[in-house]
Amino acid sequence: xxxxxxxxxxxxxxxxxxxxxxxxxxxxxxxxxxxxxxxxxxxxxxxxxxxxxxxxxxxxxxxxxxxxxxxxxxxxxxxxxxxxxxxxxxxxxxxxxxxxxxxxxxxxxxxxxxxxxxxxxxxxxxxxxxx
Numbered sequence: 001x002x003x004x005x006x007x008x009x010x011x012x013x014x015x016x017x018x019x020x021x022x023x024x025x026x027x028x029x030x031x032x033x034x035x036x037x038x039x040x041x042x043x044x045x046x047x048x049x050x051x052x053x054x055x056x057x058x059x060x061x062x063x064x065x066x067x068x069x070x071x072x073x074x075x076x077x078x079x080x081x082x083x084x085x086x087x088x089x090x091x092x093x094x095x096x097x098x099x100x101x102x103x104x105x106x107x108x109x110x111x112x113x114x115x116x117x118x119x120x121x122x123x124x125x126x127x128x129x130x131x
Contacts (some may be wrong), residue, residue: 041048058066
């Protein structure tokens with residue numbers, strides 16, 4: 001199976017997961033984990049006091065910008081590794097092609113079917129040399 005089909009199937013699967021999550025939970029509140037954690041702790045122990053406070057609390061705009069930067073860096077890392085694997089596969093294919101060409105050349109040399117310039121001689125060329 002070609003890689004493009006594998007990627008298409010994987011992408012369709014990921015999209016299906018998102019669609020299923022949204023359709024099956026239409027009345028759900030898709031909030032952040034921070035808020036859910038605070039609410040769960042408040043239900044369990046209403047008198048709970050945090051052990052420490054954050055050293056820096058950025059403005060909401062800055063927080064969104066930092067989150068977007070984190071997502072962009074993650075996308076770059078994933079893209080790098082996908083490109084790296086694609087390049088490695090291309091090099092392997094070129095190496096395999098070169099090896100098969102080299103084996104064919106050696107076989108032709110071994111059987112005596114080679115031209116003066118080192119290339120392979122076809123049956124038609126062989127006939128011309130005989131005439």
